[in-house]
Amino acid sequence: MLNLSEDHLDRYRSYADYINAKLQIYDNAEICVSNYDDETTRHAADDILFSLDPEAAVDFGLVCDDGDWLAHHGEPWLKVSELKVSGRHNWANCLAAMALAHTAGVSKKAIIGALKNFKGIPHRGQWVAEHNGVEWINDSKATNIGAARASIEGRDRPVILIAGGQSKNADMSVLRQVLKERVKLVLLMGEDAQKIEQAWLGSTRIERVDNMQDAVKRASDEARAGDCVLLAPACASFDMYEKFEARGEDFIQQSRGLIDGQT
Numbered sequence: 001m002l003n004l005s006e007d008h009l010d011r012y013r014s015y016a017d018y019i020n021a022k023l024q025i026y027d028n029a030e031i032c033v034s035n036y037d038d039e040t041t042r043h044a045a046d047d048i049l050f051s052l053d054p055e056a057a058v059d060f061g062l063v064c065d066d067g068d069w070l071a072h073h074g075e076p077w078l079k080v081s082e083l084k085v086s087g088r089h090n091w092a093n094c095l096a097a098m099a100l101a102h103t104a105g106v107s108k109k110a111i112i113g114a115l116k117n118f119k120g121i122p123h124r125g126q127w128v129a130e131h132n133g134v135e136w137i138n139d140s141k142a143t144n145i146g147a148a149r150a151s152i153e154g155r156d157r158p159v160i161l162i163a164g165g166q167s168k169n170a171d172m173s174v175l176r177q178v179l180k181e182r183v184k185l186v187l188l189m190g191e192d193a194q195k196i197e198q199a200w201l202g203s204t205r206i207e208r209v210d211n212m213q214d215a216v217k218r219a220s221d222e223a224r225a226g227d228c229v230l231l232a233p234a235c236a237s238f239d240m241y242e243k244f245e246a247r248g249e250d251f252i253q254q255s256r257g258l259i260d261g262q263t
Contacts (some may be wrong), residue, residue: 001025002096003038005146009169016206018115035092048103050095052088053257060095060102070094070115072102078112084119123152123248131259133225138255139232140248145170148234152182157228161185162215162251164190165235172199175234185222187226191244211240212247216254220262229255 004022012018019040026032026043034043036051036058049058063069069076077098080091094115101111120126128136139151143165152159161183172195179186179200186206188197197206205259208219209215220231237247 001034002092003035003146004040005144006170006174007144007146007168011168016228031080031103031172033096033103035096037092048099050099051090052092052095060099062091062095062224070098072098077108078115082223084219085125086156087125087150087200089150090120090125105174107234115252123245125154126252128252128255129259131262133227134223134233135228136231136255137228137232138251139230139250140237140244140251142232142234143236143244144168145172145175145234148232149178151230151232151248152178155228157183157226158227160185160187160219160223160227162189162212162219162231163228163233163235164193164196165186165233165237165247166190166239167192167196167235172196172234176200176203182186184210184227185219187218189215189240190233190235192235197237212250213254216251217256220258 004019006015008018009015032043032047034040034047034049036049036056037053048150051058052062054062054064060072060115063076065073065076068080070078083090083094087211098111115119121138122139126138128138135157141237142148142151148163152161158212159182163186180203183204186200186204187209188206189209189211193208197208200206207218223229231251237244241247
């Protein structure tokens with residue numbers, strides 16, 4: 001299990017109940033891979049462990065040697081600069097994949113080749129375009145606060161964030177610090193926009209918009225060279241879309257349509 005954060009609290013009595021339900025994935029498992037950095041999901045001392053802490057004594061982790069490397073028991077396997085996916089959260093995903101594949105008997109050579117060639121999948125940190133020095137990223141699958149925080153922290157540019165939807169009773173205030181540090185403007189839409197705005201008030205600039213078209217237009221107006229326009233809603237999409245994929249496609253269509261109109 002990679003990590004857990006508040007989610008689906010409209011269906012569980014508490015966050016503790018949610019955690020207990022998820023941890024059942026380890027029941028009757030012969031081999032467990034868990035995240036050393038996430039105390040909530042860390043299972044047992046004899047798990048196969050991965051970590052982004054270079055000092056952690058784990059099976060799969062980071063080694064710093066003229067840059068950051070993905071490593072197995074301290075042996076550098078792949079420099080993170082060779083990955084096609086960006087962000088430290090994706091480094092952790094790669095370490096987890098290395099652990100699973102190695103345990104299943106996949107060769108080191110095949111693992112490295114697969115990681116080098118993996119470009120990500122739609123709606124999960126998906127690169128959409130870069131225009132006038134502004135990067136456009138579709139992370140519509142960031143449907144909870146943990147995924148949204150990882151997505152924001154994974155960007156190496158100032159962020160204009162498009163967010164909102166159904167918050168599923170999550171405590172949105174936990175994102176205040178990362179918004180303050182990384183986000184220059186939040187564009188909020190959807191069913192829980194008012195509630196989210198109250199939770200984030202004072203952390204950064206916030207504006208309310210009616211739909212994705214308005215959000216993309218305002219983002220374009222405000223963005224400057226070196227910025228990133230990021231769709232990472234921290235919410236479910238069902239108030240406005242059939243599924244998160246439809247929300248992501250709307251962002252792609254609106255973004256590319258606007259950019260095409262400017263060229």
